[in-house]
Amino acid sequence: MRLGVLDVGSNTVHLLVVDAHPGARPLPAHSHKAELRLAELLDGQGAIAPAGVERLIATVADAVRVAEDKGCEEMLPFATSAVREASNADAVLAQVKTETGIDLQVLTGEEEARLTFLAARRWFGWSAGKLLLLDIGGGSLEIAYGIDEEPDAAVSLPLGAGRLTAGWLPGDPPETDDVRTLRRHVRAQIARTVGEFTRFGRPDHVVATSKTFKQLARIAGAPGSGEGLYVQRFLGRAALEEWVPRLAAMSAGERAALPGVSEGRAPQLLAGALVAEGAMDLFGVDALEICPWALREGVILRRLDHLPEE
Incomplete structure (x- = not known):
């Protein structure tokens, strides 16, 4: 099956498309990344600023379009420390899901x-x-x-x-x-x-x-x-x-x-x-x-x- 792994990190948003099957090594088919630097888009209260949220949503939406173009059957979307530690993380995650359909899973x-x-x-x-x-x-x-x-x-x-x-x-x-x-x-x-x-x-x-x-x-x-x-x-x-x-x-x-x-x-x-x-x-x-x-x-x-x- 073809999987899309969407990694929302502190520096980049990276979509990795792979052909993967149980018992076999994942074979990379396509890589799409954008430098977002979420860690640098926090305001004085530790929240992701509105402009940063807009950029995140646009970047995720673009990754979704790429995943669809490449024939991904399933998306595995996750976020790491920049989103995890943002004081408005829950609101940001909800807005991303509403506007892109992507339910980012925040990893500890x-x-x-x-x-x-x-x-x-x-x-x-x-x-x-x-x-x-x-x-x-x-x-x-x-x-x-x-x-x-x-x-x-x-x-x-x-x-x-x-x-x-x-x-x-x-x-x-x-x-x-x-x-x-x-x-x-x-x-x-x-x-x-x-x-x-x-x-x-x-x-x-x-x-x-x-x-x-x-x-x-x-x-x-x-x-x-x-x-x-x-x-x-x-x-x-x-x-x-x-x-x-x-x-x-x-x-x-x-x-x-x-x-x-x-x-x-x-x-x-x-x-x-x-x-x-x-x-x-x-x-x-x-x-x-x-x-x-x-x-x-x-x-x-x-x-x-x-x-x-x-």
């Missing part, structure tokens, strides 16, 4: 972590052993650990690259004191959770998903997207530690000129690097592998698990 942070972990487990398989997963989104950082398809521990922290950039790094390039203050904040937040995971022992394999990790791995020397989906890509902590001060000294425009870094994501890359560096350091990770599958694939796989066998 823990659900995000668990579904992303499922995708990583299916990608790497049982031979990967105990997995530690890190995922940096626009609004939050997800961490999960386990040996099965359901993680033994899963948490979500408000350490997304977009959120931190907007709240902590106003300069371009940022002030040195602002970078140092954000670094302390990030590490204090992550340190509170480390014990929840280390009690299970050291992982056999550490993996990371998200655009932030992919871009950091790329600038640190990993193969580009043109090399294909199945090429292994790694990010080492030593290389990342060398890049953090370099990124801090760059403007957003200079970061956008780096290999694999998009103009839209460039302003957030430093904050994402500080989160990645802090997580790898505090969890004692020397290197991690980039996983091509993430939350959207986890949502697809969970849906397929509940389809009857033909």
